[in-house]
Amino acid sequence: MRRAVRAITALVATAFIAAGCAGARRASAPASPLPSADSIQSEIIHTISKRLTAGLPDSGRLKAARERGVLRVAVVFSPDNALCHFDPDIGAPRGFIPELAAEIALMLEIKPNVELLNQGERPGPEIDIVFLPEGDSGCESNNLIPYYYTPELGWKHICVMDDGESLKEAVARILSHMNSTGIFAQLHMAHVEN
Amino acid sequence: MCLLILAARAPAFAYSGDFDALVFDFDVESDFPEKWAAPALTDYAIRAISLNSKERAMPRDALKRLASRWAAAGRREMAFETRDALRQHTGASFIVDGSLSRDRSGFQFTGSVINPDTGLVRDISFSLKEFDIEAARGALRGTLETALGRKLPNDKSALLGTTNSSASAAHWKGVWQYERNETEKAIAFFQQSMSADPAFIEPALSLARAQMDKALFSDAAAILRKAISSAPKEPRAHFLLGLSLHFQRQKQLSLESLGTAANLEPRNPEYLFQLGVVHKESFRYPEAISNFEKALAIDKSYDAWFPLAEIYATTKQEQKAIHSLEQAAVWSRAGLLNRLKNDADFNWLRTNARFQLLIKQLERQP
Numbered sequence: 001m002r003r004a005v006r007a008i009t010a011l012v013a014t015a016f017i018a019a020g021c022a023g024a025r026r027a028s029a030p031a032s033p034l035p036s037a038d039s040i041q042s043e044i045i046h047t048i049s050k051r052l053t054a055g056l057p058d059s060g061r062l063k064a065a066r067e068r069g070v071l072r073v074a075v076v077f078s079p080d081n082a083l084c085h086f087d088p089d090i091g092a093p094r095g096f097i098p099e100l101a102a103e104i105a106l107m108l109e110i111k112p113n114v115e116l117l118n119q120g121e122r123p124g125p126e127i128d129i130v131f132l133p134e135g136d137s138g139c140e141s142n143n144l145i146p147y148y149y150t151p152e153l154g155w156k157h158i159c160v161m162d163d164g165e166s167l168k169e170a171v172a173r174i175l176s177h178m179n180s181t182g183i184f185a186q187l188h189m190a191h192v193e194n
Numbered sequence: 195m196c197l198l199i200l201a202a203r204a205p206a207f208a209y210s211g212d213f214d215a216l217v218f219d220f221d222v223e224s225d226f227p228e229k230w231a232a233p234a235l236t237d238y239a240i241r242a243i244s245l246n247s248k249e250r251a252m253p254r255d256a257l258k259r260l261a262s263r264w265a266a267a268g269r270r271e272m273a274f275e276t277r278d279a280l281r282q283h284t285g286a287s288f289i290v291d292g293s294l295s296r297d298r299s300g301f302q303f304t305g306s307v308i309n310p311d312t313g314l315v316r317d318i319s320f321s322l323k324e325f326d327i328e329a330a331r332g333a334l335r336g337t338l339e340t341a342l343g344r345k346l347p348n349d350k351s352a353l354l355g356t357t358n359s360s361a362s363a364a365h366w367k368g369v370w371q372y373e374r375n376e377t378e379k380a381i382a383f384f385q386q387s388m389s390a391d392p393a394f395i396e397p398a399l400s401l402a403r404a405q406m407d408k409a410l411f412s413d414a415a416a417i418l419r420k421a422i423s424s425a426p427k428e429p430r431a432h433f434l435l436g437l438s439l440h441f442q443r444q445k446q447l448s449l450e451s452l453g454t455a456a457n458l459e460p461r462n463p464e465y466l467f468q469l470g471v472v473h474k475e476s477f478r479y480p481e482a483i484s485n486f487e488k489a490l491a492i493d494k495s496y497d498a499w500f501p502l503a504e505i506y507a508t509t510k511q512e513q514k515a516i517h518s519l520e521q522a523a524v525w526s527r528a529g530l531l532n533r534l535k536n537d538a539d540f541n542w543l544r545t546n547a548r549f550q551l552l553i554k555q556l557e558r559q560p
Contacts, residue, residue: 038263038497039467040403041437047407069533090477090508099443102475113538181409186443 049109052173060164061128062108071105073098073114074123075131082192084131086116096191097131100147103183104129107174123161129171130159145172208494211285212461215243215251218277219258220305221293228325232294233373234366235303238331238353239290242338245347252284256464260284263495263525278310283495287311290338292318301325303334307341316341327363361390365397377404395425402434406441414438429458433465440468445476463489463496470498479505495525500533507539515540516548523552531556 056062065071075084075097084095092098093114105112117123122138123130132139139159145168148156158175160168178184217240222232233254240251252260261272261280281289292305300323307316318341320333331353339346347353354362368383381404387397398421405414418435425431436451449472456465470485483505486498499522506515519540522530534540534553543549 039259039464039471040434041440041468041471042497044403044406044437044441048409051409067532068536069529070536070538087477090479091510092508094477103443111533111537115538177409181411181442183441183443190443190445 045106045109048177049107052107052177053170056166056169057164058166060166061160061162062164062166062170065110065128065167066108069110071101071108071110071112072126072128073101073105073112073131074117074127074129075101075114076117076121076133076136077119078133084116096187099187099191100178100184101129101131103178103187104171104174107177108170125161127161128167129161132157132159143168145175147175209284210461210492212250212492213252213284214249214287215240215290216257216277216281216284216286216288217243217251217254217290218272219254220291220303223293223295226294226296226301228327230363230367230370231325231327231330233369234327234362235292235294235330235334237366239292239334239338241353242335242346243290243342245349245352247346249287249342251290252286259464260493260495263497281310288314290318296325299323301330303330303337305337307338328359355396356391356394358391358394361387361394361397364390365394365400368397368400372400372404377407380404393424395421395428395431399428399430399434402431402438406434406438409441411438411441415442427458429455429462429465432458433462433468436472437468440472445472448472449476461492463492466492467496467498470501474501474505479509494521497522497525499525500530504539507543510542512543512546515543516546516552519549519552523556531559 053062058066075093078084078097082095084093084097086092087094093116098112098114101112101114115127117130119133130139132144134153134156136157139157143160143162144157145160146155146157158171160171162168175184178187217236220232220236220239222229236254240254243249243251257280260283261276264276264280277289277291281287288307288309290305290307292303295302295304300321302319302321304317304319307318308314318334318337320337322329322333335346335348351357356362364383364387368380368387371377371383372380381401384397384401384404387394388401398417402414402417402421405411405417415435415438418431418438421428421431422435432451433455436448436453436455439445439448439451449469452465452469452472456462456469459465466485466489470482470489473479473482473485483502486502489496489498490502499518503515503518503522506512506518519534531553534549534556540549
């Protein structure tokens with residue numbers, strides 16, 4: 001059987017040549033979308049992401065964010081420049097919190113869109129997660145994930161605007177992954193301690 | 195008529211062509227027990243063709259990754275047309291393929307060397323009463339020599355990376371397990387291979403890669419640093435170290451290792467792409483653009499178009515952003531349409547006629 005398949009392959013090759021178009025070198029692109037596996041980096045991210053989100057229902061905001069390819073993040077403006085500031089040179093927020101948001105989105109294999117909110121300003125319904133300042137109570141308590149502690153100010157929280165548990169659980173697992181791998185400490189060192 | 199069409203279409207190499215041969219992973223029949231021999235013999239064929247030769251064969255991991263960007267390559271049995279499209283994309287001259295099976299008479303290898311441009315099709319085959327990897331390698335080299343009409347090297351150390359047969363076998367058993375997502379089994383084989391020959395670098399690289407899949411980046415970095423101390427000119431070790439440091443967000447150290455890898459192997463698009471990624475995430479846009487463009491100059495199918503578009507969109511370079519998005523759509527990526535529709539970075543482009551046309555074209559795609 002195998003030999004028969006090979007013989008057919010050879011015939012197809014010969015047919016290409018017989019058609020007189022053998023020299024036609026195409027730079028033809030794939031005709032339809034592919035599962036992403038462009039680089040070693042994306043392969044590794046895909047493997048880790050699959051493990052981090054294993055068993056989570058593909059529903060609610062997690063599903064929606066993955067479908068749109070974008071995690072919509074709001075950061076309530078902080079007077080602490082190291083945590084988050086707007087960089088006019090790149091036209092985007094930078095600092096520890098935007099990097100955390102980027103890491104969360106990366107592990108969901110999507111891209112973050114980060115917008116800054118003024119103190120007291122509430123996020124719109126399109127927002128998936130909000131990085132709240134200390135003591136902000138504008139989030140249902142069962143949607144809060146503590147992520148950053150200082151003895152002076154206490155815990156900062158992420159509010160997951162989920163209608164289910166999937167996104168909240170995914171974010172919590174990713175934060176735990178960032179702690180265990182040292183990524184959290186590295187980002188803190190780069191943006192806050194330095 | 196055909197010639198006229200050709201004149202209009204050629205030359206259009208998407209890959210600048212450092213390789214003349216594509217050796218596709220040998221198939222293995224389900225009844226053949228030593229399945230790990232398939233990647234082992236494929237790699238052996240690649241190295242035999244490449245060693246001391248201008249007719250270099252693309253490494254199997256690079257070819258697999260290139261094939262993964264090809265929509266029609268998703269099927270289990272890749273059609274000849276798809277293999278030939280990949281060959282043309284790389285500018286290669288010929289294709290080698292084959293399969294391993296077992297019947298009553300013993301182990302069988304059947305394959306072919308095809309040059310569709312010249313019409314050259316040569317069957318390559320051999321059989322062994324009992325399977326033995328060393329004998330299979332020798333027989334494969336002999337059949338390739340006949341098919342290619344030239345002598346191939348027989349330097350065991352250079353062809354296998356080790357003179358220790360059990361280290362080589364354990365490594366390829368690990369690769370077979372790893373590629374079937376049996377990471378723990380793979381790790382055990384890689385460790386066994388390293389114990390059999392501590393100087394053999396392949397299992398160290400494979401083990402580091404498996405550790406990175408488990409997010410054990412520090413462990414991976416330790417393995418790679420040790421590998422680099424014994425093989426400082428091995429670009430893959432520097433690249434994987436750079437990648438593991440990048441995953442730990444040690445960006446400066448990551449750039450140093452990736453830069454070393456790119457200096458050692460300047461025409462590897464993967465290294466250039468990764469340098470672009472780290473520079474982009476560090477907001478060093480000119481350096482990121484330069485590296486993405488270098489990667490694309492070697493292989494236009496690389497998914498560097500979208501990050502380039504993001505940089506141009508962020509820095510408000512409208513025409514370049516649109517051009518990069520159009521190219522990203524040519525090498526169409528899963529989810530590109532939704533990203534274009536939803537990503538706020540592209541909001542300011544939404545009134546651009548070419549951007550709107552691109553969205554419409556993507557919507558029309560099946």
